[in-house]
Amino acid sequence: MTEVCIGIDIGGTNTIFGLVDKNGRILIEDSIRTSDHEEVEDFLKALASKMNQTISEISEPIELKGIGIGAPNGNYYKGTIEFAPNLKWKGIIELVKMMKQYFPVPVFLTNDANAAAIGEMIYGGAKGMKDFFIVTLGTGVGSGFVINGNVVYGHDGFAGELGHTIVKENGRDCGCGQKGCLEAYASANGLKRTVCELIAKHSYSGMLKDKSCEDLSAKDIDTAARKGDTMALEAFEITGKILGKSLANTIAITSPEAIFLFGGLANAGKLILDPTKKHMEDNLLNIYKNKVKLLKSSLLEENAAILGSSALVWNELESL
Amino acid sequence: MTEVCIGIDIGGTNTIFGLVDKNGRILIEDSIRTSDHEEVEDFLKALASKMNQTISEISEPIELKGIGIGAPNGNYYKGTIEFAPNLKWKGIIELVKMMKQYFPVPVFLTNDANAAAIGEMIYGGAKGMKDFFIVTLGTGVGSGFVINGNVVYGHDGFAGELGHTIVKENGRDCGCGQKGCLEAYASANGLKRTVCELIAKHSYSGMLKDKSCEDLSAKDIDTAARKGDTMALEAFEITGKILGKSLANTIAITSPEAIFLFGGLANAGKLILDPTKKHMEDNLLNIYKNKVKLLKSSLLEENAAILGSSALVWNELESL
Numbered sequence: 001m002t003e004v005c006i007g008i009d010i011g012g013t014n015t016i017f018g019l020v021d022k023n024g025r026i027l028i029e030d031s032i033r034t035s036d037h038e039e040v041e042d043f044l045k046a047l048a049s050k051m052n053q054t055i056s057e058i059s060e061p062i063e064l065k066g067i068g069i070g071a072p073n074g075n076y077y078k079g080t081i082e083f084a085p086n087l088k089w090k091g092i093i094e095l096v097k098m099m100k101q102y103f104p105v106p107v108f109l110t111n112d113a114n115a116a117a118i119g120e121m122i123y124g125g126a127k128g129m130k131d132f133f134i135v136t137l138g139t140g141v142g143s144g145f146v147i148n149g150n151v152v153y154g155h156d157g158f159a160g161e162l163g164h165t166i167v168k169e170n171g172r173d174c175g176c177g178q179k180g181c182l183e184a185y186a187s188a189n190g191l192k193r194t195v196c197e198l199i200a201k202h203s204y205s206g207m208l209k210d211k212s213c214e215d216l217s218a219k220d221i222d223t224a225a226r227k228g229d230t231m232a233l234e235a236f237e238i239t240g241k242i243l244g245k246s247l248a249n250t251i252a253i254t255s256p257e258a259i260f261l262f263g264g265l266a267n268a269g270k271l272i273l274d275p276t277k278k279h280m281e282d283n284l285l286n287i288y289k290n291k292v293k294l295l296k297s298s299l300l301e302e303n304a305a306i307l308g309s310s311a312l313v314w315n316e317l318e319s320l
Numbered sequence: 321m322t323e324v325c326i327g328i329d330i331g332g333t334n335t336i337f338g339l340v341d342k343n344g345r346i347l348i349e350d351s352i353r354t355s356d357h358e359e360v361e362d363f364l365k366a367l368a369s370k371m372n373q374t375i376s377e378i379s380e381p382i383e384l385k386g387i388g389i390g391a392p393n394g395n396y397y398k399g400t401i402e403f404a405p406n407l408k409w410k411g412i413i414e415l416v417k418m419m420k421q422y423f424p425v426p427v428f429l430t431n432d433a434n435a436a437a438i439g440e441m442i443y444g445g446a447k448g449m450k451d452f453f454i455v456t457l458g459t460g461v462g463s464g465f466v467i468n469g470n471v472v473y474g475h476d477g478f479a480g481e482l483g484h485t486i487v488k489e490n491g492r493d494c495g496c497g498q499k500g501c502l503e504a505y506a507s508a509n510g511l512k513r514t515v516c517e518l519i520a521k522h523s524y525s526g527m528l529k530d531k532s533c534e535d536l537s538a539k540d541i542d543t544a545a546r547k548g549d550t551m552a553l554e555a556f557e558i559t560g561k562i563l564g565k566s567l568a569n570t571i572a573i574t575s576p577e578a579i580f581l582f583g584g585l586a587n588a589g590k591l592i593l594d595p596t597k598k599h600m601e602d603n604l605l606n607i608y609k610n611k612v613k614l615l616k617s618s619l620l621e622e623n624a625a626i627l628g629s630s631a632l633v634w635n636e637l638e639s640l
Contacts, residue, residue, distance in 0.1 A: 073607070082607070131475040145573065147467050147474075154467075154575025155451040156611060164605045165569040176605055249485035253465065253573060255474025285484045285496055287393070287402070291476060 002027070004062045006051065006103075007310030009112065010034060010071040012086035015043075017051060019058065020310035024123035027062070029306060030054045040089040040098070048102035066106040067099060068312035070115030070305060075157040079109050085175065108312045112136070112305065113160060114151050116297070117144025118315050119308030120260055125298035132258045133250070134297065135162060135243075137265035137272075140175070141183040141190075147254060151315075163187070167246050186243040188218035188264045194235045195221055204231050222268050236268065240275025247276065248283035251292055262297035262304065269296065322347070324382045326371065326423075327630030329432065330354060330391040332406035335363075337371060339378065340630035344443035347382070349626060350374045360409040360418070368422035386426035387419060388632035390435030390625060395477040399429050405495065428632045432456070432625065433480060434471050436617070437464025438635050439628030440580050445618035452578045453570070454617065455482060455563075457585035457592075460495070461503040461510075467574060471635075483507070487566055506563040508538035508584045514555040515541055526551050542588050556588065560595025567596065568603035571612055582617035582624065589616065 004027060008017040011034060018029030032050050037043035055064070073084040079096025081087065096107045110118075117134045120126040126134075130149040136142040141163030145152040152159045163183035164176050171180025172193060184190050196213040198204070206229045208220060224232035247259055265272055277294045284292075299307055324347060328337040331354060338349030352370050357363035375382070393404040399416025401407065416427045430438075437454045440446040446454075450469040456462040461483030465472040472479045483503035484496050491500025492513060504510050516533040518524070526549045531540060544552035567579055585592055597614045604612075619627055 143573075147472055148470050150468050152467055152574065155577035156575055156607075158607045159573065159575035161572040161605055161607075165572045166565065166603055178603070178605065245486065249569075250573060252481040252485045253463075253479065253570060254472065255476055255479035257475035283486055283498070285481055285498065287476075287478045287481075 001061045001063050003065050005064065005066045005068060005310050005313040007306040007308065007313075008047075008067065008069045009115070009305030009309055010069065010081075010087070011305075012072070015047060016306060017047070017054075018306035018310070019055065019062065020307060022314060024307055024311075026303060026306060027060070028054055028058055035088065038088055040093050040095070043089075044095075044098050044102065048099075051103075064103070064105055065317060066108065066313035067103055068115070068309040069095065069099070069107065069109040070112040070309040070312070071095065071109060072111060073158075074109045074111040074114075076108070076110045076114070076151075076153045077157040079107070081109075106313065106316065108316050110151070110153070110312060111142065111144075111160070112308070113142030114144040114153070115308035115312055116142075116262055116299070116304055117146055117308075118151060118311040119299055119304055120262075120297055121146055122311035122314055123299065123307050125260060125295055126258065129257050131254065131256045132260065133160075133162075133254065133256055134260040134262055135247075136263040137186060137188070137261060138263035139188055141187045145254060162246065162250060165246065167242055182242070182246050186239055186246070186265070191218050191221055191235055191239050191265060192216050194238050195231060198231050198234060202231070206231050208232060218264055218268075222271065225268075225271050233271075236271045237275045239265075240272055240277075241279045243272075244276040244279025244281075245283050247280045247294070251280070251288050252285060255288065256292060258293035258295055260295050260297045262299070263301065266296050267301070321381045321383050323385050325384065325386045325388060325630050325633035327626040327628065327633075328367075328387065328389045329435070329625030329629055330389065330401075330407070331625075332392070335367060336626060337367070337374075338626035338630070339375065339382065340627060342634055344627055344631075346623060346626060347380070348374055348378055355408065358408055360413050360415070363409075364418050364422065368419075371423075384423070384425055385637060386428065386633035387423055388435070388629040389415065389419070389427065389429040390432040390629040390632070391415065391429060392431060393478075394429045394431040394434075396428070396430040396434070396471075396473045397477040399427070401429075426633065426636065428636050430471070430473070430632060431462065431464075431480070432628070433462030434464040434473070435628030435632055436462075436582055436619070436624055437466055437628075438471060438631040439619055439624055440582075440617060441466055442631035442634055443619065443627050445580060445615055446578065449577050451574065451576045452580065453480075453482075453574065453576055454580040454582055455567075456583040457506060457508070457581060458583035459508055461507045465574060482566065482570060485566065487562055502562070502566050506559055506566070506585070511538050511541055511555055511559050511585060512536050514558050515551060518551050518554060522551070524551050528552060538584055538588075542591065545588075545591050553591075556591045557595045559585075560592055560597075561599045563592075564596040564599025564601075565603050567600045567614070571600070571608050572605060575608065576612060578613035578615055580615050580617045582619070583621065586616050587621070
């Protein structure tokens, strides 16, 4: 009998899930469209049905130990999704309670970045580490902190929003309503905005000149930078400078062993890691210099969401 | 038999210590001059001798459970003081090891701000709280974080240097060698520098005009502000703005139940609390707004150092 849990990642468009064993082997996975369901009740009914169907397709005998869910604005303490801007379901959604009606097993919920941190700790590069954090550099910027071996949920379950710390006074508009958030600079979208600013500022006839700000993608900028386009390279330098300074300030608070970068922008590798590392070190107090590892997450992006959510279960069951 | 521990606070000029029971009652206290001792060995010999003499003066029967030490750049994990700029003893000092040769009891060491946080948790306003932090606003700015009920020491024992997060790009020189640290703005000295900047900038004929920047004290500014001096009031407003924004960013990472302000500048009360609170709230992500209490430390400043250091012992013995 293989002990498994189900990791679920709820995104604005798709919800993916998979059965995962303790070693991080994904036995099977599938998905449904989140955005097809106007009501959370319909969504959960469809999801549970697809999960049961998927479970029935597995030939080896399994024992389901629990369900872990990563979701935007997921509140660990309350098992709720609260006012998630990218989901159709408004207000406070009692997701854990509702899920337990379909599957009477332990169900845990947190936000996607915390799930990624736990995934890194259970299956990835943070194995054995007690103090680290992960920064997810995707469409937005998320973060998950582990201190003394425990995920930091904070008093209300919403800790770890490094993406919404303010890094520029009167800076760029952020989707959250504030100005100058890290997310407005260090996300894939932030990188695009930096390129657009640079193109507006300088005379430039490089390979990105014909793209509108709308059409430009982080992938285009990555490709251009690899071909030596100076504007694209400068955009990575600026992004790394802002991110590196923010990481330096965060180190002064938490003094971690390592920081993991994850998600779209992290895939740019040295293009983003090198300037980030340089500016991080340049802005560190002496006692922290050359101590903190800056690493790319070792989880594959296509697996990380499921692995992270499933790891939440193993982590909880172990600490019981 | 009263169970007591000894709390010691090592400062650049004086070292104070006291015998404290579990309820925070200081049975007796005394001090020696730190700066009289060029060598740490001589210092410890003098301190131990004074401690023994003090213990012998107590009439009630006591049992010494341990010694807690708060010291600048104190490393909890290693029991060392490392490269403390304000102490005469250079390099790495094995203080816990040396103290145990005089007193064969459990000895714990941390920096003064962490000690203040533990003091607040064991004896003060943070009793029963699991997630909070304290910011000490004195000559410098220190901080101590408690998350999930545990002090955050970080991977290397040096976590919690909020005073050396950079809040202004190319800002004021800080004693640590960086530019634009919070400490250069939100300390008593930072407040003075703000007044001097304002006097240089504006035409001003108020009550602080005849003071040189060197002579000006935070107390002068406090007095002037209470008498309605506009420049002094503006200096508190600016200080509160910078501190409030920094606290908002820190909340986005740790999501605490409360923040305690302690030390010289915190004694200005509403003068500093009101602008800090306003700007903190103005810069918070929606999910954190109106949730985090901003409080003045409930520990008396003259007792806090001894209480905090002694609390370190009770906290450790309880968690064994």
